[in-house]
Amino acid sequence: DFMASLENDIKPAYGSKEEDVERFMRNGIIMWGDAVQSTLDNGALLCNQVQNSDKTPLVSVLITGGVGSGKTALATKIAVNSGFPFIKICAPDKLVGFSEAAKCQHLKKVFDDSYKSQLSCVVMDDIEKLIDYNPIGPRFSNTVTQALMVLCKNLPPLGRRLLVIGTSSNQDLLREMGMDKSFDSHLHIPSLSTEHHINNTLEKLKAFTSDDRSSISRQLKGRKAWVGIKSLIRIVGTAEQAESPMRVPTFLSLLEDEAGLK
Amino acid sequence: DFMASLENDIKPAYGSKEEDVERFMRNGIIMWGDAVQSTLDNGALLCNQVQNSDKTPLVSVLITGGVGSGKTALATKIAVNSGFPFIKICAPDKLVGFSEAAKCQHLKKVFDDSYKSQLSCVVMDDIEKLIDYNPIGPRFSNTVTQALMVLCKNLPPLGRRLLVIGTSSNQDLLREMGMDKSFDSHLHIPSLSTEHHINNTLEKLKAFTSDDRSSISRQLKGRKAWVGIKSLIRIVGTAEQAESPMRVPTFLSLLEDEAGLK
Amino acid sequence: DFMASLENDIKPAYGSKEEDVERFMRNGIIMWGDAVQSTLDNGALLCNQVQNSDKTPLVSVLITGGVGSGKTALATKIAVNSGFPFIKICAPDKLVGFSEAAKCQHLKKVFDDSYKSQLSCVVMDDIEKLIDYNPIGPRFSNTVTQALMVLCKNLPPLGRRLLVIGTSSNQDLLREMGMDKSFDSHLHIPSLSTEHHINNTLEKLKAFTSDDRSSISRQLKGRKAWVGIKSLIRIVGTAEQAESPMRVPTFLSLLEDEAGLK
Amino acid sequence: DFMASLENDIKPAYGSKEEDVERFMRNGIIMWGDAVQSTLDNGALLCNQVQNSDKTPLVSVLITGGVGSGKTALATKIAVNSGFPFIKICAPDKLVGFSEAAKCQHLKKVFDDSYKSQLSCVVMDDIEKLIDYNPIGPRFSNTVTQALMVLCKNLPPLGRRLLVIGTSSNQDLLREMGMDKSFDSHLHIPSLSTEHHINNTLEKLKAFTSDDRSSISRQLKGRKAWVGIKSLIRIVGTAEQAESPMRVPTFLSLLEDEAGLK
Amino acid sequence: DFMASLENDIKPAYGSKEEDVERFMRNGIIMWGDAVQSTLDNGALLCNQVQNSDKTPLVSVLITGGVGSGKTALATKIAVNSGFPFIKICAPDKLVGFSEAAKCQHLKKVFDDSYKSQLSCVVMDDIEKLIDYNPIGPRFSNTVTQALMVLCKNLPPLGRRLLVIGTSSNQDLLREMGMDKSFDSHLHIPSLSTEHHINNTLEKLKAFTSDDRSSISRQLKGRKAWVGIKSLIRIVGTAEQAESPMRVPTFLSLLEDEAGLK
Amino acid sequence: DFMASLENDIKPAYGSKEEDVERFMRNGIIMWGDAVQSTLDNGALLCNQVQNSDKTPLVSVLITGGVGSGKTALATKIAVNSGFPFIKICAPDKLVGFSEAAKCQHLKKVFDDSYKSQLSCVVMDDIEKLIDYNPIGPRFSNTVTQALMVLCKNLPPLGRRLLVIGTSSNQDLLREMGMDKSFDSHLHIPSLSTEHHINNTLEKLKAFTSDDRSSISRQLKGRKAWVGIKSLIRIVGTAEQAESPMRVPTFLSLLEDEAGLK
Numbered sequence A, B, C, D, E, F: 001d002f003m004a005s006l007e008n009d010i011k012p013a014y015g016s017k018e019e020d021v022e023r024f025m026r027n028g029i030i031m032w033g034d035a036v037q038s039t040l041d042n043g044a045l046l047c048n049q050v051q052n053s054d055k056t057p058l059v060s061v062l063i064t065g066g067v068g069s070g071k072t073a074l075a076t077k078i079a080v081n082s083g084f085p086f087i088k089i090c091a092p093d094k095l096v097g098f099s100e101a102a103k104c105q106h107l108k109k110v111f112d113d114s115y116k117s118q119l120s121c122v123v124m125d126d127i128e129k130l131i132d133y134n135p136i137g138p139r140f141s142n143t144v145t146q147a148l149m150v151l152c153k154n155l156p157p158l159g160r161r162l163l164v165i166g167t168s169s170n171q172d173l174l175r176e177m178g179m180d181k182s183f184d185s186h187l188h189i190p191s192l193s194t195e196h197h198i199n200n201t202l203e204k205l206k207a208f209t210s211d212d213r214s215s216i217s218r219q220l221k222g223r224k225a226w227v228g229i230k231s232l233i234r235i236v237g238t239a240e241q242a243e244s245p246m247r248v249p250t251f252l253s254l255l256e257d258e259a260g261l262k
């Protein structure tokens, strides 16, 4: 049982981990399209490989997708679903203002801790933020980058097994740095694009009234948009502040502005 | 009641906060045109979303506009109008001479403090100055930039809600850095451009004599200028030093030189 | 009375301030042309605005001009003429060998001190040297640059008023850095260029004999040169070392070499 | 006897060295093609030269090959086969988060230790990681690079003999840096490319059932791929997680995707 | 008397100053051509200006010339000839391995010390070395450069007078940095170029035998070379090591190789 | 007697100096061609100039040549041959992991020590390594470069005399940096290129059997190669590991691969 394992294995060094899991999946995982299930399935397969294959005690996977596409929530979900006794999510917010050396120390400690459990899963969330990437220059912490690359490939001690999940919205950057070669496999999360994706989401969120949703569904017929699940949920939240008759038009107009609906 | 909430929730770490609010809105908010009200309304809508929507405990907005367009005053006004119990304005003048690490520490503390209140509003004023941006090089503090980006997107703990307002006169810079993606929405403050904008302002300021204002109004008929409210107030101040008969011509000539009046 | 106010308000942290004032205006202010009076008048007007207008408790002005054009002396003169109880001249010579952080600390202290007086004038002399500007690279202290920009725009506490005067011989640099926008207005000091400018100066300096001056005057008729007042005074000093009959020719030949006289 | 010598000469500063050797050759050395034996033979020849030739007490060799081509395992194997009483493998994972100075100190200590034994073998694994190389910039630690270059060429004290083995997957980088000139000779490990290479490997791994292997062998006839031994073993591991009937097709499709099989 | 003044005013912080003077003019000042006297005369004139003109208590001069042209020796000679009670020669050899901050501190101290004497002369020898200039990059210490520029222009306290002499073999560099504007005047030391220059030098050095000198003189007739006095003296020194009959041909062939004699 | 002088004057700070001399000339100095003797002669001449000429108490020489051309051994030999009471060889291996400041301190100490002896010889071996040169960037320690340049030109105290020998395989780099001007003269060591050079070397090394040497000599007739003495000795060492009948072909094939024999 997951929560039990969390309680036993993870020292709550930065506050309650259960809270982190809730925060990172605040709005749950909505099955808005096939891509969601397929990502979860692929994640489960890699968990199996770690657990079962003698030859590969270390497996690593990179999850990419646009800003707000749901990377953090899905990586968290895969980790939780693994049922591994040790789970750790490294996200940039814990490291604000850390020196490069302190960041490396922290990352190293996460892996060292994971080596103490027989089966572990480590999530490196938002790699471009972990390495302080800025396209102007470009600038980034090479020290942290190198630490990540080495840690992601470092074989655990004999008898230990580890799944490493990385997430990033900047796949090109990772390729340029050769960091993609530090991961064994790669999963990409697409944007929501069809009326069905959006309808599904509104349904699951119980957003607006059922009449409003029907109205939206009619007006979306045959149209396309490109929007991440996180952004879509925010747009819904904004539209819901509008007066009742203005909600549907507000929602559609926000979709046009921010999701390229046409 | 705003002043009361200030008194209860904000430790006056850098001197009296009421004073800051007064300093930042020294000349009040003059309703020189529709854009002013519309900015305030949009700000109020986001305050509502933070307060009411369960799905979006964190909302962030970026206010841009030319140098002297009134960004700081309007961001302060929106924060004050929210009526949230915790309000904090981070401006670069408090951070002069701080090391990059100390700046990050300060910013992190502001957010950590805000997480202690159920409803908070944090203003990051003059982002390009907070990050020490200099177009030569270009140079800037990437450490502070990263801290800002992570903090602006960091979900508050469960049960806490936060509105983040950023201001900047350099929208291109933020786009180049990908920092625009750290904000959910965007408000732009235009320059004053028509005779009505200027007439309104002079009226509200009770600048010059009423005769002088009429004379100015006549001479501005059908002309265009481009000037921020802060600069316009300064120009008025300078013209007022001139001898009485020279005030109107001085004012108009300063408008021509500095506001491109034609 | 100026000297009295100096005695009361300024701690002579770096030696006697009266001495600084004398050093910076060692050869007085010679009225060599209209530009001199006009610069002083403009300076006085801004002093008035600081003192009288409620709307603008902070006014800043940038004085530019070629190397040796008299910027430091004129800024000092305007500050002295203001009669404000607090006057401070920040010049790069006090900061030789200071670290960037120490420089910022020093500048911040100057402004903090000025905020303690109701009416203050702060001179930032030779901005390109204060920021260690070197065209090769280019290199400069961005930390000091940012501190200067923020301090020059920082509103004093309620009830305090401040005039900031900056000087620089590199106007292009300031524009490139966007530092020009940190100043409300701008005064430019031209070179001496006509025979009258030079004759006036020699007269006021009582340089050479009266006969020599007449001879020079005759030989300059209708000619043009471009020279700063500081350089002209030095050239006079060099020519005076020559043997009596050689003084006039030496002076004219130095003018040709160094001031482009033709 | 190798294990005995390890026990006597190497202080287990970073955990048991026998474990490192096992970790680095987790899946043994499979003789998948002639290149494997030839690399081991060449390595043995250099061991002989160190041991026998009076003129060359220091011999160094660089092993290159693609990512996952088996460099670390083969360098470890050559070192182990040498039978030298002192063996040390420097890999980047031990140095995560070390400062540049600490890395140099560590490397220097490894060589200093090696000079205490009459016959030693030092492996510098993954040179581009040891020097923190990042193609963006490019960035790397020049301090560590210089230390490596000097240490690789430094003659041991009189009476001591040393074999230095370096590995890298970035031969171009080493050439650009002139680091190739720090090594006396050079061995390159090719990718597995023919059906025989793959068949051999599957056979040695006892991967899948014997029927599955026959099926794979038939389907590979006359085709080419380009894959490192490490990657091939991982692909086998992944395919083995598939349901029995899907294993062969999964394996072949992974080979097509990741090994360019056609 | 110069030596007496040295004894009284200069603390021999880095060994005996008389020794420095001797070291820097080890081979005296040979009057090999008019340029030598003219440089000394110009130097003397500036000494006079410092001593006599009330208007210019600070005079600075830059001495340039090729590598080995005699800059250090001539600057030392001018300083010694001034007869000023305080003389200080700052040369890069005293500052080897100093940090940038320590260099600035040292330079500042030199000037501060000079301000204690009524009449002082400070030599900044080999400016490009003082600022650690390297054309690759280019790299240099901007901190030291700025300190030099500010110190060279800093007016001494009232009642103190100072002559600053700078030397450099890289005039272009100083112009690019705008450092030339920190000096009031400029003296250039040419190379020896005619037969007379060389004959004069050999005569004064009593180099070779008198017959050898005649022979050299005959063979130089009508020819040109370009060589600094320091290099010429070294070439003489090398040629003198040759066996007697080979000295003249060796000397001429070295002149051809190193001084472009033709 | 050299060894005696070593014992008296040089504190064995880094282990026995006699050992260094032996290490650096492990295979002696083989007179493989005229260039060897001529280099030694030129070195001796400069030793004489230092010892005999009053005008030049400091003489410096730069020895260049390809990687493995014998620079270190020949510089050591010239120093040993000088018979000077103080000899010091600075090589990069002693400085691995030193900070820039520590390197400068070390170099300065070497020269300061040398100034204590009346006649000294200092070797700066492998200048590009001493300054941590890396062509990527390019990067190098400018601090050490400047220290080297200043120390190489610094006149020793009165009564002391010094020969400075520098070695480098990167002459272009030194020219670009202007470091070539810090040396008075320049010696270049060519590669071995003719059959005679190689035959001489094999003879002196007593390499292979006499029959093998004859066979090699026959097969080299009229052919050219380009190889440094150090590399040639290593090639011999490798070939000697081959079985008796394969030695000559192995040697020739290595010469073809590594020395461009054709």
Ligand SMILES: Nc1ncnc2c1ncn2[C@@H]1O[C@H](COP(=O)(O)OP(=O)(O)OP(=O)(O)O)[C@@H](O)[C@H]1O
Pocket: A024, A025, A026, A027, A028, A029, A030, A031, A032, A036, A065, A066, A067, A068, A069, A070, A071, A072, A073, A074, A126, A169, A228, A229, A230, A233, B153
């Ligand atoms: N199918 C889904 N996949 C992912 N997230 C989902 C899904 N359905 C709902 N969500 C919710 O959407 C939000 C996704 O936000 P998340 O932070 O994971 O996005 P992200 O791609 O990591 O964003 P960013 O690029 O800003 O890091 C979460 O609140 C999550 O609960």
Ligand SMILES: Nc1ncnc2c1ncn2[C@@H]1O[C@H](COP(=O)(O)OP(=O)(O)OP(=O)(O)O)[C@@H](O)[C@H]1O
Pocket: B024, B025, B026, B027, B028, B029, B030, B031, B032, B036, B065, B066, B067, B068, B069, B070, B071, B072, B073, B074, B126, B169, B228, B229, B230, B233, C153
């Ligand atoms: N409608 C208005 N909007 C904003 N400010 C107003 C308005 N009316 C009057 N003001 C006054 O104008 C001034 C605006 O200055 P403010 O510092 O906000 O400008 P800014 O755009 O932040 O300038 P900067 O670009 O220098 O940071 C304040 O004194 C404020 O009281």
Ligand SMILES: Nc1ncnc2c1ncn2[C@@H]1O[C@H](COP(=O)(O)OP(=O)(O)OP(=O)(O)O)[C@@H](O)[C@H]1O
Pocket: C024, C025, C026, C027, C028, C029, C030, C031, C032, C036, C065, C066, C067, C068, C069, C070, C071, C072, C073, C074, C126, C169, C228, C229, C230, C233, E153
């Ligand atoms: N009208 C004048 N304006 C300015 N300075 C004058 C004037 N008349 C005489 N002077 C004298 O000329 C000198 C001007 O020098 P100052 O240092 O002010 O020039 P500057 O432009 O600041 O030079 P720099 O570019 O080197 O900083 C002072 O000695 C001052 O007393």
Ligand SMILES: Nc1ncnc2c1ncn2[C@@H]1O[C@H](COP(=O)(O)OP(=O)(O)OP(=O)(O)O)[C@@H](O)[C@H]1O
Pocket: A153, D024, D025, D026, D027, D028, D029, D030, D031, D032, D036, D065, D066, D067, D068, D069, D070, D071, D072, D073, D074, D126, D169, D228, D229, D230, D233
């Ligand atoms: N012939 C072989 N050569 C090398 N390794 C082999 C061979 N046969 C099996 N192996 C196994 O393959 C794996 C090779 O991985 P190794 O880490 O040496 O590759 P690598 O080239 O160093 O990878 P990387 O580029 O990631 O550093 C090891 O598990 C090793 O036991």
Ligand SMILES: Nc1ncnc2c1ncn2[C@@H]1O[C@H](COP(=O)(O)OP(=O)(O)OP(=O)(O)O)[C@@H](O)[C@H]1O
Pocket: E024, E025, E026, E027, E028, E029, E030, E031, E032, E036, E065, E066, E067, E068, E069, E070, E071, E072, E073, E074, E126, E169, E228, E229, E230, E233, F153
């Ligand atoms: N007329 C002369 N001018 C200058 N130096 C002379 C003259 N006559 C003889 N000398 C001697 O020539 C040498 C000049 O060397 P000096 O170090 O001054 O040259 P430099 O130009 O400073 O060299 P560098 O460019 O290496 O710094 C000294 O030994 C000096 O005594």
Ligand SMILES: Nc1ncnc2c1ncn2[C@@H]1O[C@H](COP(=O)(O)OP(=O)(O)OP(=O)(O)O)[C@@H](O)[C@H]1O
Pocket: D153, F024, F025, F026, F027, F028, F029, F030, F031, F032, F036, F065, F066, F067, F068, F069, F070, F071, F072, F073, F074, F126, F169, F228, F229, F230, F233
């Ligand atoms: N004539 C010779 N000149 C130089 N070295 C010789 C000669 N004959 C034999 N040797 C031997 O050759 C080797 C030369 O190696 P050395 O380290 O001096 O070369 P190097 O040019 O300094 O190499 P690197 O470029 O790697 O620094 C030494 O072992 C030396 O004893």
Ligand SMILES: [Mg+2]
Pocket: A071, A072, A073, A125, A126
């Ligand atoms: Mg995320």
Ligand SMILES: [Mg+2]
Pocket: B071, B072, B073, B125, B126
């Ligand atoms: Mg503002």
Ligand SMILES: [Mg+2]
Pocket: C071, C072, C073, C125, C126
């Ligand atoms: Mg000035």
Ligand SMILES: [Mg+2]
Pocket: D071, D072, D073, D125, D126
């Ligand atoms: Mg490896």
Ligand SMILES: [Mg+2]
Pocket: E071, E072, E073, E125, E126
């Ligand atoms: Mg010199």
Ligand SMILES: [Mg+2]
Pocket: F071, F072, F073, F125, F126
């Ligand atoms: Mg060498």
